[in-house]
Amino acid sequence: LEALHEAKMPLFGLTNWSAETFPYARAHYPFLQYFRDIVVSGEIKLIKPDPAIYHASLAQVRAHLPDIQPGEVVFIDDVAGNIEAATALGWQGIHHVSAAQTRERLIELGVSL
Template identity: 55%
Template sequence: MAAKVVVFDFGGVLIDWNPDYLYRKLIPDEGERRRFLTEVCSMDWVVRQDGGELIETGTAELVARFPQHESLIRAFYARWHEMIGGVIAEGAALVEKLEAAGVPLFGLTNWSAETFPYAWDRFDVLRRFRDIVVSGRVKLVKPDPAIYAEMFSRIERHVPGVAAHDLVFIDDNIKNAHAAAALGWHGVHHTSAAATEARLRELGLALGT
């Protein structure tokens, strides 16, 4: 049975987000930069803001823990837009192919509610989706099954009678793809647009030539 609906992650699939774009300017030494982004402004800390914690709260807590790095910590969200490289063209092209084929498209992203509007206002590709679950707005983060349940309930409103096996979820984080698969979705670990497109064709989605 062919898949019917495609759900996209955004960062790393459609939007080029990388803290190094900013911190290469602030911490030129690669070793020091890696330590800072691993031990201070770590992904675990970022996920807390993605899960709905206020940026002001998360920043203040981190500054209290690492006062020697205050300016670098505050730069993370004060200059967050400098971490955005723009739209990933190959990913956007895949969205266009699916849209042209009439495939219902949805978004499921771990993203702070406070920074998401910046991307929404600037990147038209994000407006191609029938609905988007932003983790910071629902205060849930992937790979928590609850955020997939929220996404599924929204898809049902647009596609009545949809089943888990009708859904494809594309994410550059393999844990998130596996979490979707555990719920009966088709989880696709995104490593390149070409590989993802090939997998979508295997799942029966008509993408043209």
């Protein structure tokens, strides 16, 4: 995440965090500031892997990057089922099991780190 942030990659979050606890996380986890915007499950009453939350996330990304297409979005998650839901919608997906593996996959997708 740090390397992507330093590379000026536009970063967006999609989390199943609750609306009640997310403000605490935002205040206490500085890395959350790396994200331009974050869809919070508890705030919109949707949860991964429901396709509707991915549509909400893409709409949020498009508020910042209007012309982005689903195939240009890379979704990284540690839950395989969440990756499957994203790729079913045409997103690129990376099942995160280690930083090294995720970095390698990002490079394969053409991300300069």
